[in-house]
Amino acid sequence: MASLWLAALLLAPPVSVLLHKDQDPNPPITNVRMEPGTKRLTWDLRGNVSSIECVEGSTFNAKAENNLFCQFFLLPKCTRTNYTVKVTVIDGEPYSTWIEYPKQEGNPAAAAEGLACEVHDKDALTCRWAVGRAAPSDVQYYFHLEHSSTAQRWACPRYLTTEGKHTACRFDNISAFFDPKQHLFYQFWVTGTSHGDTIPCSELFSELSKIEKLIAPNISASCNESLALLEWDMSSHLQKQFDYELEIRQGANPPFTSTVEEDKSYRLTNPGTFMVKIRARTSSPYLVGQWSAPQRFVCDPGAGALSHVWLSSSLMALATLLTVGTAVFLCRRYSVLKTLFPPIPHLKDPIGGSLQNEKMFTWEAGRPTQEECPVAELQVLREM
Ligand SMILES: *[C@@H]1O[C@H](CO)[C@@H](O)[C@H](O)[C@H]1NC(C)=O
Ligand SMILES: *[C@@H]1O[C@H](CO)[C@@H](O)[C@H](O)[C@H]1NC(C)=O
Numbered sequence: 001m002a003s004l005w006l007a008a009l010l011l012a013p014p015v016s017v018l019l020h021k022d023q024d025p026n027p028p029i030t031n032v033r034m035e036p037g038t039k040r041l042t043w044d045l046r047g048n049v050s051s052i053e054c055v056e057g058s059t060f061n062a063k064a065e066n067n068l069f070c071q072f073f074l075l076p077k078c079t080r081t082n083y084t085v086k087v088t089v090i091d092g093e094p095y096s097t098w099i100e101y102p103k104q105e106g107n108p109a110a111a112a113e114g115l116a117c118e119v120h121d122k123d124a125l126t127c128r129w130a131v132g133r134a135a136p137s138d139v140q141y142y143f144h145l146e147h148s149s150t151a152q153r154w155a156c157p158r159y160l161t162t163e164g165k166h167t168a169c170r171f172d173n174i175s176a177f178f179d180p181k182q183h184l185f186y187q188f189w190v191t192g193t194s195h196g197d198t199i200p201c202s203e204l205f206s207e208l209s210k211i212e213k214l215i216a217p218n219i220s221a222s223c224n225e226s227l228a229l230l231e232w233d234m235s236s237h238l239q240k241q242f243d244y245e246l247e248i249r250q251g252a253n254p255p256f257t258s259t260v261e262e263d264k265s266y267r268l269t270n271p272g273t274f275m276v277k278i279r280a281r282t283s284s285p286y287l288v289g290q291w292s293a294p295q296r297f298v299c300d301p302g303a304g305a306l307s308h309v310w311l312s313s314s315l316m317a318l319a320t321l322l323t324v325g326t327a328v329f330l331c332r333r334y335s336v337l338k339t340l341f342p343p344i345p346h347l348k349d350p351i352g353g354s355l356q357n358e359k360m361f362t363w364e365a366g367r368p369t370q371e372e373c374p375v376a377e378l379q380v381l382r383e384m
């Protein structure tokens, strides 16, 4: 054996050629092939080998099981990939060979481009793509997603179209396919059809948790002149721990940012009138959520006792105008009524339950005093 090897060396073909499959008259493995159903790269074993290793592309290495096959978990179906098999032969030279899978069919520029997916609004998943630059005019695209380990598939329930072509797919509720008990990878897939051409597919692999756009938390506040307690809620099917970023602008001061880790409340001293917005973050995976709409809270003395304010600033402005209008109207009417009828005891909250911040605006029409009608409202008006 050793002398044979020496002879081979002296005849001196380059080593790389020695290793090439076509040049080896007696390869230790033959018929290397991909079995897409099982995601196994397999071969026929001929020689006496000590170990076999597979390399996907240039990055992922897998050790063969019983020297018979390499098991992959994510198998690209659209992106042509080089699989190299490296064989360590007992008492022989290392051997390596490669195949490409899948075969490239059709013009890659006809495939859907820029496929991107996002879990958003807590429950929904939307995937978008663009029509390929070299796509034939009759092209149509179809989407589905697949659990990479169970190979279960879901077709797109609702397409969004651009000029008659499907360019996005929306699942209103990820609970249709997402199982929180299983940590799964998904394969997102866009195939194409055309009468004249073969359209290659496009694909994307991801865990859902990595493609979530976090919703904005909802802030509520209770406050008096010395303290505002801000509280909020956050929810997601895919993330567990959140940090929060608050941006607060008090009166005419420049805004400041405060980070709250894991807790869901924040205390602001001497709050006065302030604007606040909030967004959630996660660290693993690193995600930064959407800012909430800025909300305005009025906690000044005289604006009312402990106030529960839920309305956003614009609603608040509208509510205030309505309240002031009603107040002025009712006060005028009240003075007229008072002259006609005796005071009615405990007629409360004349504007009804539609305003949740009633504590700020409620008065008792039954027990009039000089200043009861205008004061609270004027206070609020000055704040606006
Ligand atoms: C393969 O190699 C091992 C270790 O050198 C040896 O024991 C075994 O007999 C060989 N098998 C064959 C089929 O050559
Ligand atoms: C595949 O990879 C092997 C080694 O990693 C390389 O020798 C071969 O040229 C590659 N094939 C293609 C088509 O790029």
Ligand SMILES: *[C@@H]1O[C@H](CO)[C@@H](O)[C@H](O)[C@H]1NC(C)=O
Binding pocket: 123, 172, 173, 174, 175
């Ligand atoms: C999504 O499905 C879950 C479970 O079936 C349900 O609790 C939730 O309300 C649904 N969300 C929407 C937006 O339909």
Ligand SMILES: *[C@@H]1O[C@H](CO)[C@@H](O)[C@H](O)[C@H]1NC(C)=O
Binding pocket: 215, 216, 217, 218, 233, 234, 235
């Ligand atoms: C905040 O409230 C709105 C309206 O009630 C609701 O649609 C949204 O899902 C809530 N967000 C959170 C994080 O609870």
Ligand SMILES: *[C@@H]1O[C@H](CO)[C@@H](O)[C@H](O)[C@H]1NC(C)=O
Binding pocket: 223, 224, 225, 226, 227
């Ligand atoms: C403001 O509210 C906090 C918490 O509810 C309370 O401890 C504090 O005494 C209140 N201050 C005033 C001036 O009412």
